[in-house]
Amino acid sequence: MAARGGELAAVVMEPVRGTNPDPGFLEGVRDLAHRAGAVLVFDEVTSALRLNTGGIHLTYGVNPDIAVFAKALANGYPMAAIIGVQAVMEHAQRSFISSTYWTELIGPVAAIATLRQHRLHDVGARLDEVGRKVQAGWESAAARAGLAVSVTGIPPLSHLGFADEPQATATLFTQELLDRGFLASRSFYPSFAHTDAQIDSYLxxxxxxxVGLADAVKTGTVVERLRGPVAQTGFTRLA
Known part of the structure; x- marks a missing residue:
């Protein structure tokens, strides 16, 4: 930023992903962007509506110049939204924006209904509660089994990591949970539809x-216990 700041049009980032930002980090990025004359854009496609009815920047108290929303915004219906400060958004008035489907109203209607229900039921608080319960359950189960794991992410965006043979162990984790009726991975994104009984059954x-994973790691038989190949990692180009 110090060397090339004057050439930047924008700084685009997710305000949170694996862990909470350190105190002052988002404020520091905002100040750097503004000193360079750049627009700060928060990608809230994943983080929005997880802790509150809106963007997670409201929880952190750091307002970007532009925030982008999708996914949870309309509870599964195709919908996206861009919000921003007036000084930035007014520039769109000098452009011509057209779309074949811009009169389609299902997405906007679904978004309005979703936001109303989200606020009415304080969905963000429930997602946080369920996520904390699952994270604590992972940690306590791992301690009892003697399995080395890492638990990261804000509660509504929880991630589980395995220390030994991570990809193969994660594949075995999914296989064994499928046998017990759960489609699960190393990520857990709670839904308002999840009940306490379902979470208890999952945990x-x-x-x-x-217990089985710990034994497989100890005996070096993780791959042998798989009934298929080790799962490919996400966001990786396949050979």
Whole structure:
């Protein structure tokens, strides 16, 4: 930023992903962007509506110049939105924006209904509660089984990592939970539809599976116990 700041049009970033930003980090990025004359854009496609009815920047108290929303905004219906400060958004008035489907109203209607229900039921608080319960369940089950794991992410965007043979162990984790009726991975993004009974049942299954994983790691038989190939990692180009 110090060397090339004057050439930048914008700084585009997710305000959160794996862990909470350190205190002052987002404020520092905002100040750097503004000193360079650049627009700060928060990609809230994943983080929005997880902790509050809006963007997670509201929770952190750091307003970007532009924020981009999608996914949860309309509860599964195709919909996206861009909001921003007036000084930046007014530049769109000098452009011509057209779309074949811009009179389609299902997405906007779904978004309005979603936001109303989200605020009415304080969905963000529920997602945080469920995410914390799952994270604590992972950690306690791993401690009982003697399995080395890492638990990261804000509660509504929880991630589980395995220390030994991580990709193969994660594949075995999914396989064993499928056998118990759960389609699961190393990520857990709670939904308002998840009930306490479902979470308790899932964590009970995790307890059993972690015991088996710990034994597989200890005996060096993780890959041998798989009934298929080790799963490919996401966002990786396949050969």
């Amino acid at each position: 009970s299954a995790v307890d059993e599976v972690f």
